[in-house]
Amino acid sequence: MVQPILYSLFREGEFRQLLETVKKLHPADIVDTLREFPSEEQKEFFFLLPHEQSAAILQEMELPEATAVLAQMPPGAAAEILKRMYSDEAVDILAELPKEKAAKLLTMMKDAGRELEELLLYEEDTSGGLMATEFVAVAENQTVGGTLAYLRRISPSTENAYYIYVLNRDKKLVGVVSLRELVVAPLATRVGQIMHKDVVKVPENLDQEEVARVFDKYGFLALPVVDKKGRLMGVITVDDVMEIAEEEATEDMQKTASVTPLKTSYKNTGIWTLYSKRIGWLMGLILVNLVSSGVIAAFEETLSAVITLAFFIPLLIGTGGNTGCQSATLVVRALVTGDVKLGSWLQTLSKELAVGLLLGATLGGAGWVLGLFRGGFHLGLVIGLTMLSIVLLTNLVGMTVPFILTRLRLDPAVASSPLITTIADAMGLLIYFSIAAVIL
Amino acid sequence: MVQPILYSLFREGEFRQLLETVKKLHPADIVDTLREFPSEEQKEFFFLLPHEQSAAILQEMELPEATAVLAQMPPGAAAEILKRMYSDEAVDILAELPKEKAAKLLTMMKDAGRELEELLLYEEDTSGGLMATEFVAVAENQTVGGTLAYLRRISPSTENAYYIYVLNRDKKLVGVVSLRELVVAPLATRVGQIMHKDVVKVPENLDQEEVARVFDKYGFLALPVVDKKGRLMGVITVDDVMEIAEEEATEDMQKTASVTPLKTSYKNTGIWTLYSKRIGWLMGLILVNLVSSGVIAAFEETLSAVITLAFFIPLLIGTGGNTGCQSATLVVRALVTGDVKLGSWLQTLSKELAVGLLLGATLGGAGWVLGLFRGGFHLGLVIGLTMLSIVLLTNLVGMTVPFILTRLRLDPAVASSPLITTIADAMGLLIYFSIAAVIL
Numbered sequence: 005m006v007q008p009i010l011y012s013l014f015r016e017g018e019f020r021q022l023l024e025t026v027k028k029l030h031p032a033d034i035v036d037t038l039r040e041f042p043s044e045e046q047k048e049f050f051f052l053l054p055h056e057q058s059a060a061i062l063q064e065m066e067l068p069e070a071t072a073v074l075a076q077m078p079p080g081a082a083a084e085i086l087k088r089m090y091s092d093e094a095v096d097i098l099a100e101l102p103k104e105k106a107a108k109l110l111t112m113m114k115d116a117g118r119e120l121e122e123l124l125l126y127e128e129d130t131s132g133g134l135m136a137t138e139f140v141a142v143a144e145n146q147t148v149g150g151t152l153a154y155l156r157r158i159s160p161s162t163e164n165a166y167y168i169y170v171l172n173r174d175k176k177l178v179g180v181v182s183l184r185e186l187v188v189a190p191l192a193t194r195v196g197q198i199m200h201k202d203v204v205k206v207p208e209n210l211d212q213e214e215v216a217r218v219f220d221k222y223g224f225l226a227l228p229v230v231d232k233k234g235r236l237m238g239v240i241t242v243d244d245v246m247e248i249a250e251e252e253a254t255e256d257m258q259k260t261a262s263v264t265p266l267k268t269s270y271k272n273t274g275i276w277t278l279y280s281k282r283i284g285w286l287m288g289l290i291l292v293n294l295v296s297s298g299v300i301a302a303f304e305e306t307l308s309a310v311i312t313l314a315f316f317i318p319l320l321i322g323t324g325g326n327t328g329c330q331s332a333t334l335v336v337r338a339l340v341t342g343d344v345k346l347g348s349w350l351q352t353l354s355k356e357l358a359v360g361l362l363l364g365a366t367l368g369g370a371g372w373v374l375g376l377f378r379g380g381f382h383l384g385l386v387i388g389l390t391m392l393s394i395v396l397l398t399n400l401v402g403m404t405v406p407f408i409l410t411r412l413r414l415d416p417a418v419a420s421s422p423l424i425t426t427i428a429d430a431m432g433l434l435i436y437f438s439i440a441a442v443i444l
Numbered sequence: 445m446v447q448p449i450l451y452s453l454f455r456e457g458e459f460r461q462l463l464e465t466v467k468k469l470h471p472a473d474i475v476d477t478l479r480e481f482p483s484e485e486q487k488e489f490f491f492l493l494p495h496e497q498s499a500a501i502l503q504e505m506e507l508p509e510a511t512a513v514l515a516q517m518p519p520g521a522a523a524e525i526l527k528r529m530y531s532d533e534a535v536d537i538l539a540e541l542p543k544e545k546a547a548k549l550l551t552m553m554k555d556a557g558r559e560l561e562e563l564l565l566y567e568e569d570t571s572g573g574l575m576a577t578e579f580v581a582v583a584e585n586q587t588v589g590g591t592l593a594y595l596r597r598i599s600p601s602t603e604n605a606y607y608i609y610v611l612n613r614d615k616k617l618v619g620v621v622s623l624r625e626l627v628v629a630p631l632a633t634r635v636g637q638i639m640h641k642d643v644v645k646v647p648e649n650l651d652q653e654e655v656a657r658v659f660d661k662y663g664f665l666a667l668p669v670v671d672k673k674g675r676l677m678g679v680i681t682v683d684d685v686m687e688i689a690e691e692e693a694t695e696d697m698q699k700t701a702s703v704t705p706l707k708t709s710y711k712n713t714g715i716w717t718l719y720s721k722r723i724g725w726l727m728g729l730i731l732v733n734l735v736s737s738g739v740i741a742a743f744e745e746t747l748s749a750v751i752t753l754a755f756f757i758p759l760l761i762g763t764g765g766n767t768g769c770q771s772a773t774l775v776v777r778a779l780v781t782g783d784v785k786l787g788s789w790l791q792t793l794s795k796e797l798a799v800g801l802l803l804g805a806t807l808g809g810a811g812w813v814l815g816l817f818r819g820g821f822h823l824g825l826v827i828g829l830t831m832l833s834i835v836l837l838t839n840l841v842g843m844t845v846p847f848i849l850t851r852l853r854l855d856p857a858v859a860s861s862p863l864i865t866t867i868a869d870a871m872g873l874l875i876y877f878s879i880a881a882v883i884l
Contacts, residue, residue: 028642032661064663156628165624166606166665183623184605188596202468220690221472223504223683225606225665242682243663249686250660253693254777260697261773261861262766270778271788275795279802282770286807289766294814296758308751311744317757318736318869325765326702326729326862330722333701337694338710348711355715362719367726374734421701421861422766429758 010037014045019052026057031064038065047076055081059088062097068268071100079105083112086120092136092244095123123238131210134245135229135238141169142195144178149191151181166225169236170199176234177203205230208237215240216248217342256340259417260333262289289422295430296321303437310444312379313436316387319374321432323367324394325425331356331402332424336416339406349407353400360399368392386443390436397435398428450477454485459492466493471500478505487516495521499528502537508708511540519545523552526560532576532684535563563678571650574685575669575678581609582635584618589631591621606665609676610639616674617643645670648677655680656688657782696780699857700773702729729862735870736761743877750884752819753876756827759814761872763807764834765865768842771796772864776846776856789847793840800839808832826883830876837875838868 010029013022026034038046038061050058050073062070062085074082074097086094086109098106098120110117119137126132140160142151151168168186170179179199189198205228206215218227219242226241255265262285266273300307307313335352338344344352372388402424406416450469453462466474478486478501490498490513502510502525514522514537526534526549538546538560550557559577566572580600582591591608608626610619619639629638645668646655658667659682666681695705702725706713740747747753775792778784784792812828842864846856 030642030644030662032663152627155624159628160624183627184595184600187592187623187627188599202470204470220686222470223472223686225682242665242686246660246663246682246686246689249689249693250781253689253697254781257693257697257700257773257777260700261770263770263774266774269783270774271783275798275802278774278795278799282767282799283803283806285770286763286766286803287810290759290763290807290810293759293762296762297755300755300758304751304754307754308748311748314744314747314754314757315737315740317754318740318761318873319730319733321758322733322736322866322869323726323730325865326726327722329862329865330701330703330725333697334703334706334710334718337697341690341694343709343711355718358715359718359722362715363723363726366723367730370727370730421865422769425765425769425861425865426762429762433758 008037008040010034011040014041014049014052022052023054023057026053031060034061035064043072046073050077055084055088058085063089063093066269066272067096067100068272071097075101075105079108079112083109083117087113087116090136090138091120091123091238092134092240095120095133096128098124099128126208129212130208131206131212131215131227131229131240132208132237134212134215134240136241137238139169139228139236139239140165140167141171141236144170144172144194144196144199146195147191148186148189148193148195148198151186151195152191167228167239168195169203169228169239170195171236174233175236177205177228177230177236179203180228203228206240207232212245212248213252216245216252219245220249252340256336256417259415260336260420262286262420262422285420285422289426292423292426292430296426296433299430299433299437303441306437306441306444310383310440312383313386313440315378316371316375316390317433317436320371320387320390320394320436321429323391324398324428324432327360327363327367327395328398328402328424328428329421331360331399332406332419332421333402335403336406336419339410339416346407346410352403352407356399356403357396360396363399364392364395367395382443386436386440389443390432390439393435393439394428394432397431398424401427401431450474451480454481454489454492462492463494463497466497471497471504474501475504486513490517495524495528498525503529503533506709506712507536507540508712511537515541515545519548519552523549523557527553527556530576530578531560531563531678532574532680535560535573536568539564539568566648569652570648571646571652571655571669571680572648572677574652574655574680574688576681577678579609579668579676579679580605580607581611581676584610584612584634584636584639586635587631588626588629588633588635588638591626591635592631607668607679608635609643609668609679610635611676614673615676617645617668617670617676619643620668643668646680647672652685652688653692656685656692659685660689692780696776696857699855700776700860702726702860702862725860725862729866732863732866732870736866736873739870739873739877743873743881746877746881746884750823750880752823753826753880755818756811756815756830757873757876760811760827760830760834760876761869763831764838764868764872767800767803767807767835768838768864768868769861771800771839771842772846772859772861773842775843776859779846779850779856786847786850792843792847796839796843797836800836803839804832804835807835822883826876826880829883830872830879833875833879834868834872837871838864841867841871 010025110121166183168181169177172178179201180203181195181199185198204222206218208229208231226239228236229238231237258265264281266281368388368391371391372384375387376384405419409416409418450465481489550561606623608621609617612618619641620643621635621639625638644662646658648669648671666679668676669678671677698705704721706721808828808831811831812824815827816824845859849856849858
């Protein structure tokens, strides 16, 4: 919900009322409204707010926008605001800022800065890069009543208070209790007695896609991150992971279309960047296309003799490309989501062999009719047979390439529609002219 | 983690120890292990478990598998297990069962059955279809201490206890308090004083993709669903929504490859179903391909005169298809994720016009060199100009079709790579031969 009232209060200088309104709104709604503010006035708006509010709003903004806002602020204010943000969000912004600026802010933040500096060492798209260091941990022999009293005293921020982690003397993570379980347990019970001992946890350097899979499997709200010695380093919350699934899907789709994944949203990506993410693939695919040209050149005589053959080139190689694109996309997605495992390539092969035969028979029949109609018995035979072979083969190519890429530890999504289509073109032409040369 | 010990305990008849082990494991891990059981033995395994455990495990299984397990059970046991499942999960299974079987189970479940019957009336992919009816609600004038005591008494299941909803006398939803806020508030305070009054809520029939967007925006763990009168009907939890993002992305990718979305996972989809989800599109695209054939037939004379033109057909229409596929995928994804809105078609058009010009100039240059090299000055000119025009135009077609589809309230993902590629083929050939006829 955009809140037009915010902007009019701001323009009319009704600052006291403005602050009252901001306090009542959800930060995510304020972010929507801020998009309507001219950028110069956005800056002034943040000047008016208490640091707490600024921190809450910046956390809800997209990273490039939040970084831009923070970069314009006087360093003193920026440091204070960063201190009040969740550490995972603060680190993301600091990583985007110019190195010198980030270093200066970290120094100004003193203790909090040193903690963030450690978080900055993790790769952005790993469990360590996702985790926040705000979590609630108690000792095993603490009572339920004592833990509740402790919670009342520290009044933790919402994001990380749903699970209470239990540590032993060496700071090793030995158990977890949900806030709900704590609330319904007798007050005198020791936490060690009601905690779950088999804590699902992840190591510090797990890829974010794997982290998302763990969340998806167990349906947890938060997941602890431990170091090699089993000590609790931080906690990843489900809201950070929700974004990953969408981000990764967007990246995969871009790869599927032979676009090098954009780092920012499409809207925020400039013309030159869009160009550079696309041109390399298009130029590379031209090289593959030259194989197709070569095939036609090699069969120049056949083609000159029966020019009708040219009519069917788009139909045959087009259908081949479409078939390969279908099987590649189905298999890439199944591999990425873990629906199909690398080990089951043989089952997948036989499945796609069967599907390809059915598709090939149907489309081959259609091609036969079209060829018969256009150029008589022999042409019908050529088109029908070619269609059957092309469909069968491109279907298997589309299915196999993602498996090979996965086996080579490459991203299966590189088996993009344009790549598969272009390979299908070259193969299709070779099959077409070979069959034509024999029959005609 | 697969737990091989479970299976050996089961085979050796060590049932007491088996039950002990099951109790300690997370249901999601048991599901992993069960996949290794032969299906006949799976059935026996569930016979051994108490209903509570069976319910917890079935909740973690994929829908078709869970339905298959439940369908094999004696109706009495099935009804008892369904009663112990979260209502949203139970309803999903009931919707998959044969009508008669479901009706019988609902009758056996008595009161719980009647509640589920109401949930069954909602469309599966709407907020009503996602929500569960297990939630905690208290009256405005209840105290914090009273609410905590109430929680201890009813000991709610984990999934829905993180927010406590506040209702007025007419059962209308007037506020919400998180469990964390409740725990840290003074015991004598009235819930009405600490509750958030601007509750973010969704109506009963909101599309699940919209529901996921609300979760994504606010980062909530649960979202209340209200009827037209504002009464609380149920609650959707974030774990149900995590799956949606992945499901929707998979469906979108399948559409992007001209595959009618599969209802089940690729692994669980049979050969005939795969065939039927693909053949319609492939046959339909053949019709579009016939336009390409028609274009070549119309320019038969030009082609016979200069057979070298045929060499460049795959190169030119291939590059056109690849370009259109890139822009279509970028724009479809931006529209689906809400990154680009329908209203900003003009900005997108001018952006893609610029990107297309840059791509066209580069690829046109490459085409010019290839043509020059193969057939001299005039051919170079033809190939270069054709490449420029095709890239520019297919880029715009790829960008425009998703906008038009969205405007017509159709799914933009129908602008699939095969469709755009096939349209690009026909357009490309027309441009190619027109330019060739003029220059050569």
